Amino acid sequence: MPAKASRAAFGEALIELGARDERVVTLDADLSKSTMTMNFAKKYPGRAFNLGIAESHMIGVGAGLALTGRIPFVCSFACFVVGRFETIRISVAYTNANVKIVGTHSGIAIGEDGYSQMGLEDIACLRALPNVTIVQPADEMETKQVIAWAVEHPGPVYLRLTRQNLEEVSPDGYRFQLGRWVTLRPGTDVTVIASGGTVFNALEAAKRLQTEGVSAEVINAASIKPLDEEMLVRSATRTRHVVTVEDHSIAGGLGGAVAEALGEMLPTPVKRLGVIGFGESGDPKGLYAKHGLDVEGIARSIKKFLNR
Amino acid sequence: MTADGKLDAIARACRVQIIRMLTHAGSGHPGGSLSVIDLLVTIAFGRLRHDPKRPDWPDRDRLVLSKGHAVPALYTVMARAGYFPEAQLITLRKLGSPLQGHPDRVALPGIEAATGSLGQGLSIACGLALGLKLASSPARVYCILGDGEIQEGQVWEAAMTAPKLGQPDHPLDNLTVIVDYNRIQLDDFTARICDLEPLVAKWQAFGWPVIEIDGHDLAQIDKALDQAEATHGGPTLIVAHTVKGKGVSFMENNPEWHGKSPKPEEAVAAIREILGVTEAAWPDYLATDTATRAIVDELRALGKK
Numbered sequence: 001m002p003a004k005a006s007r008a009a010f011g012e013a014l015i016e017l018g019a020r021d022e023r024v025v026t027l028d029a030d031l032s033k034s035t036m037t038m039n040f041a042k043k044y045p046g047r048a049f050n051l052g053i054a055e056s057h058m059i060g061v062g063a064g065l066a067l068t069g070r071i072p073f074v075c076s077f078a079c080f081v082v083g084r085f086e087t088i089r090i091s092v093a094y095t096n097a098n099v100k101i102v103g104t105h106s107g108i109a110i111g112e113d114g115y116s117q118m119g120l121e122d123i124a125c126l127r128a129l130p131n132v133t134i135v136q137p138a139d140e141m142e143t144k145q146v147i148a149w150a151v152e153h154p155g156p157v158y159l160r161l162t163r164q165n166l167e168e169v170s171p172d173g174y175r176f177q178l179g180r181w182v183t184l185r186p187g188t189d190v191t192v193i194a195s196g197g198t199v200f201n202a203l204e205a206a207k208r209l210q211t212e213g214v215s216a217e218v219i220n221a222a223s224i225k226p227l228d229e230e231m232l233v234r235s236a237t238r239t240r241h242v243v244t245v246e247d248h249s250i251a252g253g254l255g256g257a258v259a260e261a262l263g264e265m266l267p268t269p270v271k272r273l274g275v276i277g278f279g280e281s282g283d284p285k286g287l288y289a290k291h292g293l294d295v296e297g298i299a300r301s302i303k304k305f306l307n308r
Numbered sequence: 309m310t311a312d313g314k315l316d317a318i319a320r321a322c323r324v325q326i327i328r329m330l331t332h333a334g335s336g337h338p339g340g341s342l343s344v345i346d347l348l349v350t351i352a353f354g355r356l357r358h359d360p361k362r363p364d365w366p367d368r369d370r371l372v373l374s375k376g377h378a379v380p381a382l383y384t385v386m387a388r389a390g391y392f393p394e395a396q397l398i399t400l401r402k403l404g405s406p407l408q409g410h411p412d413r414v415a416l417p418g419i420e421a422a423t424g425s426l427g428q429g430l431s432i433a434c435g436l437a438l439g440l441k442l443a444s445s446p447a448r449v450y451c452i453l454g455d456g457e458i459q460e461g462q463v464w465e466a467a468m469t470a471p472k473l474g475q476p477d478h479p480l481d482n483l484t485v486i487v488d489y490n491r492i493q494l495d496d497f498t499a500r501i502c503d504l505e506p507l508v509a510k511w512q513a514f515g516w517p518v519i520e521i522d523g524h525d526l527a528q529i530d531k532a533l534d535q536a537e538a539t540h541g542g543p544t545l546i547v548a549h550t551v552k553g554k555g556v557s558f559m560e561n562n563p564e565w566h567g568k569s570p571k572p573e574e575a576v577a578a579i580r581e582i583l584g585v586t587e588a589a590w591p592d593y594l595a596t597d598t599a600t601r602a603i604v605d606e607l608r609a610l611g612k613k
Contacts, residue, residue, distance in 0.1 A: 025442075046442075046477060046478075047442075049438070049473065049474075051465075051469050051473070052465075052468070052469060054462075054465035054466075054468070054469060056427075056428075056431070056461070056462040056465060057431045057434075057462055057465035057466045057469060058431075059431070060428050060430075060431020060432045060434070060435060060462065060466070061431050061432075061434050061435035061438065061473070062435060063421075063431070063432050063435055064421075064431065064432040064433060064434060064435015064436040064437070064438065064439060065435040065436075065438060065439040065442075066435070066439075067420070067421075067432070067435070067436060067439070068366075068435075068436055068439025068440055068442075068443060068445075069366070069439065069443065070439050070442065072435075086425055087428055087431075087462065089425070090422050090423070090424070090425040090428055091421070091422070091428050091431070091432055094412070094413075094414070094422045095413050095414070095421065095422045095432075096413075096414055
């Protein structure tokens, strides 16, 4: 399959699911062209609601709809929707409302628009909320499976999606399961756990490291809350070294979650790769290089970590 | 007895319970509970289609108390309606009680929305109203906003979209929104903190039909609710002019009583006033009204602890 943005795969999946399940509705805050719900809105105009640039209200309407049995996908850029944290906290999480919060344009990979449009702290915020499940798919196939799963899953879900195209990484026959990760490449020296837009680069970095005599195990962690603690401990027991790779702040994201879990279950050195500080405008490739999330940067950091 | 007379008696009984439970809790919000109780009683008894035995009945009417700090008033109404025993009211704010300090939808069946973080209830009410319309349900949604609460920006996001949401096939004419306009917020009078005026003109400018009433006149409340129900094509706003602390002279119109509970002796005095009994007649009254006597004894015992 050609590379595809997870937001685009999401938009396609919604249309399929919309035909099967009339409970599915979408809510947008004037970004439906960017969140890719626009085509769902064209196909099912009576089930798509654009509330204007009013994210808090959109989340609340989503909660109300969920409480009457609809399955609302509440969509905006990750930073804007999660930025309305207090509304998510009470109207969705505390209420345990069956709302699917979709944050697109996650990470510095959006590039030129700069920091104000980059979702970089969304996982950290939502990880703190009981009842909220967090999933970040890594390619088209996984995204479509995750969206179908989210429709069936009772309870609040945060789906973290990308603007940029994602190369295919999932193995044939892969089925997404909540709380289950997948090993994309076995290895013995270090466990590399990536999620979403960084999985492909992590895999490429592992290939490069192989030529330099380092055997890196690469895991795709789509399920961020809950983690796959079983796979985490099993892999870390063997490798004794864990590196996390994410296009998110290194504080409180996947890396934070992994470090917390290992700290309690199997104290293991963990290196968190991700974004430090604010993002900025620039071309996505250049930004990834600057933050060490390109193939070269990931490989370099892993080697440095192993040789520390 | 007229319907109004009956509701009036219920409202009085609920006021007594509000005072009782807040005194037991040792904290909470009497002022806003007493200003909103007549609205709640008028909606809940004889109007709201609901079944306490089936709090998840899909076609029930929904009541969202967006000013969640006034939830003691809602609890008294729910207890009276049969959602839980009246004896449970005094567990308000106690560890393990479903009667949380602010409404918790998960803890207490019958609560429609978790509120208390101000500004969120109207959005949820809009979603409920839209969802009911999509499901072709005849159910209505009532949402009560505090006046101070509408200083929150999210309320105006909701106000701006609600008259347009669902149009043209599913207009939210199943939604009645009421502002409990008691003119006092936590810190002071609303006019001194951030004046809401011209309140009616603001909502009208956002496309809402607005009805102004005395929020303690049960007949006026009932008539306005009828009028809202008869309005088609969009939601209706009722601005209910109320008195914070209504029914207790020393609490009325006094910002001090926004968020503190009465001491036991204050509570007994409040209950006497609510029941309209003079100090001189009080001992004789208590000798005949054994239910009130029990509440008063219980409160006096609290004072001796």
